[in-house]
Amino acid sequence: MRTLPLGLQVPGDTVWHRLPTGRKLLGLVLLGVGVVALQGPWLPLLALAVALAVALHAGVPARSLVLGVRPLLVLLAVVAALQTWQRGWPVAVEVVATTLTLVVLATTFTATTPTDDLLDAVVRAAGVLRPLGVDPQRVALTFSLAISSIPVVATLFTQTREAAKARGLERSPRATLTPFAVRTVAHAHAVGDALAARGLGDPD
Amino acid sequence: MATIELDDVTVTAPTADGEVVLLRDVTAHLTERRVAVVGANGSGKSTLARLVNGLVGAASGSVRVDGLDVATDGPAVRRRVGFVFTQPAAQLVMPTVLEDVALSLRRHVKDKRERETRARAVLADIGLADRADTSVHALSGGQQQLLAIAGVLACEPTVVVADEPTTLLDLRNARAVQERLLSMDQQLLLVTHDLDLARRCDRALVVEDGHVTCDDDPERAVAHYVESTLS
Numbered sequence: 547m548r549t550l551p552l553g554l555q556v557p558g559d560t561v562w563h564r565l566p567t568g569r570k571l572l573g574l575v576l577l578g579v580g581v582v583a584l585q586g587p588w589l590p591l592l593a594l595a596v597a598l599a600v601a602l603h604a605g606v607p608a609r610s611l612v613l614g615v616r617p618l619l620v621l622l623a624v625v626a627a628l629q630t631w632q633r634g635w636p637v638a639v640e641v642v643a644t645t646l647t648l649v650v651l652a653t654t655f656t657a658t659t660p661t662d663d664l665l666d667a668v669v670r671a672a673g674v675l676r677p678l679g680v681d682p683q684r685v686a687l688t689f690s691l692a693i694s695s696i697p698v699v700a701t702l703f704t705q706t707r708e709a710a711k712a713r714g715l716e717r718s719p720r721a722t723l724t725p726f727a728v729r730t731v732a733h734a735h736a737v738g739d740a741l742a743a744r745g746l747g748d749p750d
Numbered sequence: 751m752a753t754i755e756l757d758d759v760t761v762t763a764p765t766a767d768g769e770v771v772l773l774r775d776v777t778a779h780l781t782e783r784r785v786a787v788v789g790a791n792g793s794g795k796s797t798l799a800r801l802v803n804g805l806v807g808a809a810s811g812s813v814r815v816d817g818l819d820v821a822t823d824g825p826a827v828r829r830r831v832g833f834v835f836t837q838p839a840a841q842l843v844m845p846t847v848l849e850d851v852a853l854s855l856r857r858h859v860k861d862k863r864e865r866e867t868r869a870r871a872v873l874a875d876i877g878l879a880d881r882a883d884t885s886v887h888a889l890s891g892g893q894q895q896l897l898a899i900a901g902v903l904a905c906e907p908t909v910v911v912a913d914e915p916t917t918l919l920d921l922r923n924a925r926a927v928q929e930r931l932l933s934m935d936q937q938l939l940l941v942t943h944d945l946d947l948a949r950r951c952d953r954a955l956v957v958e959d960g961h962v963t964c965d966d967d968p969e970r971a972v973a974h975y976v977e978s979t980l981s
């Protein structure tokens with residue numbers, strides 16, 4: 547079974563670890579918006595270099611960064627080719643560098659932030675929406691589920707593809723995608739049951 | 751000891767043309783500490799287990815835990831009833847071992863330090879103290895199942911329902927999980943295909959084709975199950 551080291555913290559005591567989680571999350575969002583707004587090939591490349599420097603300074607292993615980026619590579623290659631053809635290479639560089647910067651920043655954030663702290667920050671942030679009937683604990687739980695389901699879904703995909711291969715069906719998208727979709731939904735059901743059984747969906 | 755009371759419970763499920771009966775007229779008052787449920791594949795064991803915390807609703811009849819009706823007091827019942835599933839992976843929702851146990855404590859323990867201390871104690875108790883900071887995906891199946899049990903016990907239930915918790919485990923891990931479950935203070939409702947394990951309980955129900963056909967001392971119940979299956 548192949549698993550991704552997503553959502554895992556890198557222990558450490560760098561300035562990135564010590565930043566209060568709420569401010570770090572806000573910073574991540576603002577930085578993300580800022581990075582997306584950058585124009586031309588050079589500024590996004592500079593942003594990527596800075597993001598990489600921050601990641602390495604925070605002690606994020608290069609391997610985690612590579613694993614975080616790898617699932618996107620094919621997509622990025624396609625986007626880059628399309629953009630080069632339609633709008634020229636500077637735009638292609640801009641898009642690719644921006645995306646990679648966001649992934650690196652997000653990876654650094656999760657690596658330096660205990661999930662429990664993240665949940666607390668989300669609970670506090672979502673507390674603003676309480677008058678609208680939003681349950682902050684539930685928002686936080688949704689958040690952590692989204693994070694933790696990534697490696698599980700990746701594993702399901704690998705297993706389904708291997709099962710199709712074992713039956714000589716690796717060329718058939720139906721033999722992979724249909725059972726993958728079914729198993730993903732089944733997994734979601736099982737997780738829902740497990741959460742309900744732990745009383746996590748019930749009102750306080 | 752907690753009590754689980756099933757009275758005239760019938761469970762149905764909708765199908766394309768009408769509905770099927772999954773369990774019919776089940777009545778059992780369970781007060782023993784360890785109750786086993788055995789029966790063939792598809793006989794209705796999981797359905798019976800899932801009734802106890804409201805994952806499955808009864809079409810008629812009533813299900814009560816410590817006097818609380820599952821239909822009307824669902825959340826209160828779920829606070830009392832912990833549930834261990836066959837597939838450990840689906841039960842673990844946080845990235846690391848410690849955090850997964852801490853998640854169970856979130857609703858009772860607001861202080862983060864206190865939560866961590868209590869979670870560590872639960873892990874030590876179940877023998878996973880040295881894995882506290884590892885990824886839940888890096889645990890073996892047996893360790894994942896032990897962790898799932900830790901997550902359940904952290905909620906301090908009075909009843910633990912376990913649906914084939916050892917089916918996917920090797921001998922050693924199955925042993926560890928079994929001993930943990932059998933030695934708990936909580937009442938245990940254990941669905942299993944392992945007849946030796948069923949014999950170690952204090953009472954056993956045999957489910958056949960949606961009916962409880964035997965409700966007895968485990969030796970006799972298991973003998974009944976074996977006989978009715980092989981005859």
Ligand SMILES: Nc1ncnc2c1ncn2[C@@H]1O[C@H](COP(=O)(O)OP(=O)(O)OP(=O)(O)O)[C@@H](O)[C@H]1O
Nearest residue numbers: 763764770772789790791792793794795796797798
């Ligand atoms: N939602 C549903 N709709 C229709 N039929 C169902 C549904 N859930 C369960 N069943 C059927 O009800 C019967 C009992 O299912 P249940 O899962 O309780 O069996 P089980 O005794 O736990 O079997 P196993 O030993 O294989 O786990 C099976 O025939 C199953 O196909």
Ligand SMILES: [Mg+2]
Nearest residue numbers: 795796797913
């Ligand atoms: Mg079953």
